[in-house]
Amino acid sequence: xxxxxxxxxxxxxxxxxxxxxxxxxxxxxxxxxxxxxxxxxxxxxxxxxxxxxxxxxxxxxxxxxxxxxxxxxxxxxxxxxxxxxxxxxxxxxxxxxxxxxxxxxxxxxxxxxxxxxxxxxxxxxxxxxxxxxxxxxxxxxxxxxxxxxxxxxxxxxxxxxxxxxxxxxxxxxxxxxxxxxxxxxxxxxxxxxxxxxxxxxxxxxxxxxxxxxxxxxxxxxxxxxxxxxxxxxxxxxxxxxxxxxxxxxxxxxxxxxxxxxxxxxxxxxxxxxxxxxxxxxx
Amino acid sequence: xxxxxxxxxxxxxxxxxxxxxxxxxxxxxxxxxxxxxxxxxxxxxxxxxxxxxxxxxxxxxxxxxxxxxxxxxxxxxxxxxxxxxxxxxxxxxxxxxxxxxxxxxxxxxxxxxxxxxxxxxxxxxxxxxxxxxxxxxxxxxxxxxxxxxxxxxxxxxxxxxxxxxxxxxxxxxxxxxxxxx
Numbered sequence: 001x002x003x004x005x006x007x008x009x010x011x012x013x014x015x016x017x018x019x020x021x022x023x024x025x026x027x028x029x030x031x032x033x034x035x036x037x038x039x040x041x042x043x044x045x046x047x048x049x050x051x052x053x054x055x056x057x058x059x060x061x062x063x064x065x066x067x068x069x070x071x072x073x074x075x076x077x078x079x080x081x082x083x084x085x086x087x088x089x090x091x092x093x094x095x096x097x098x099x100x101x102x103x104x105x106x107x108x109x110x111x112x113x114x115x116x117x118x119x120x121x122x123x124x125x126x127x128x129x130x131x132x133x134x135x136x137x138x139x140x141x142x143x144x145x146x147x148x149x150x151x152x153x154x155x156x157x158x159x160x161x162x163x164x165x166x167x168x169x170x171x172x173x174x175x176x177x178x179x180x181x182x183x184x185x186x187x188x189x190x191x192x193x194x195x196x197x198x199x200x201x202x203x204x205x206x207x208x209x210x211x212x213x214x215x216x217x218x219x220x221x222x223x224x225x226x227x228x229x230x231x232x233x234x235x236x237x238x239x240x241x242x243x244x245x246x247x248x249x250x251x252x253x254x255x256x257x258x259x260x261x262x263x264x265x266x267x268x269x270x271x272x273x274x275x276x277x278x279x280x281x282x
Numbered sequence: 283x284x285x286x287x288x289x290x291x292x293x294x295x296x297x298x299x300x301x302x303x304x305x306x307x308x309x310x311x312x313x314x315x316x317x318x319x320x321x322x323x324x325x326x327x328x329x330x331x332x333x334x335x336x337x338x339x340x341x342x343x344x345x346x347x348x349x350x351x352x353x354x355x356x357x358x359x360x361x362x363x364x365x366x367x368x369x370x371x372x373x374x375x376x377x378x379x380x381x382x383x384x385x386x387x388x389x390x391x392x393x394x395x396x397x398x399x400x401x402x403x404x405x406x407x408x409x410x411x412x413x414x415x416x417x418x419x420x421x422x423x424x425x426x427x428x429x430x431x432x433x434x435x436x437x438x439x440x441x442x443x444x445x446x447x448x449x450x451x452x453x454x455x456x457x458x459x460x461x462x463x
Contacts, residue, residue: 027302033335179287
């Protein structure tokens with residue numbers, strides 16, 4: 001009898017010849033269809049608007065008013081052009097060039113006691129999170145290391161001298177410093193408001209974006225928050241989160257420093273199990 | 283996963299670069315899948331071509347809940363099923379009157395790596411019931427998880443795992459009997 005694994009391996013290895021010329025021809029057709037559908041969409045939208053406007057006499061008069069108003073508005077926009085426009089999509093695009101990050105933050109625990117944390121993260125394989133390797137150190141001495149090569153996550157608690165080891169990368173730098181979060185924010189987040197020019201980061205033009213989280217993100221990002229973006233890089237430079245939905249009291253976490261693309265030492269993402277620690281594998 | 287989400291996001295906003303990347307990233311996998319399921323490489327090439335053309339025009343309708351890879355595989359599998367049905371209907375009609383015409387399409391035997399073992403494997407795969415063959419090919423070649431296949435075939439994950447197990451057992455016995463012969 002052949003072992004089942006051999007058959008599985010054989011099927012996985014079945015391969016086909018691909019013809020580069022054919023590939024290019026197919027891609028050409030695909031792109032042509034894509035461009036045509038874009039043109040169709042634009043002209044359909046334009047036609048619809050024009051049909052609606054020109055259907056009645058009232059709307060014809062209104063159309064003239066719309067044109068005059070639009071001309072006035074464009075002058076207004078020009079006046080306000082001192083403040084660069086910002087959209088979340090610019091942050092999503094800017095994240096493409098982020099390969100590593102260093103963060104300093106202050107957190108508050110359930111008892112209201114503040115403690116500091118430092119975090120390092122590095123982009124890795126295309127996985128569950130935007131970042132792969134990750135390290136977090138708190139002023140209590142608690143340490144979390146997620147090592148992509150080992151595909152393990154270590155959580156060390158010096159107070160109990162315990163090291164928990166989990167299969168896979170179960171921890172990351174925070175769901176709100178992840179492209180996933182900004183994609184979600186753009187599509188579904190409730191009550192997203194933007195304010196320009198808050199001087200939270202000295203010497204930098206910023207835009208502050210406040211949001212109330214939906215259920216999916218409340219657990220990890222708090223019930224509401226403010227993200228301050230540097231308008232030059234379009235990346236977050238400060239993050240504050242509250243555990244109530246109305247921005248009441250002090251935030252439970254404040255990210256005071258976010259450095260993008262710092263040089264990160266290789267050993268930062270290695271975890272040495274302390275000699276006197278008890279290892280608990282999950 | 284993250285890359286795919288970004289690709290879809292950019293594709294929906296009209297980026298042809300993102301569409302190119304999606305095509306290049308998944309075309310081989312989809313072609314392998316379609317070839318294995320249809321047993322006909324020419325038909326598979328047509329299916330993948332037609333699918334990508336229609337995908338390129340779907341920016342407005344497209345809404346992904348799961349992974350891009352599973353979505354693409356599901357679309358191609360459905361197209362293969364439709365093509366297989368049409369082919370079977372045509373073959374049935376053909377049996378009544380017209381003389382059978384030798385297909386000039388490239389059979390999997392030609393594109394499989396030139397090895398007797400793989401040729402036998404392909405023949406054995408063709409002898410499996412369609413549902414078992416589909417599960418095995420989707421799981422091993424399409425790299426789809428049992429959960430995604432269960433959703434595609436609209437049955438429970440246990441049924442999919444059984445079909446996979448029975449399919450592999452049957453493959454093994456077919457291959458063993460061929461060796462004995």
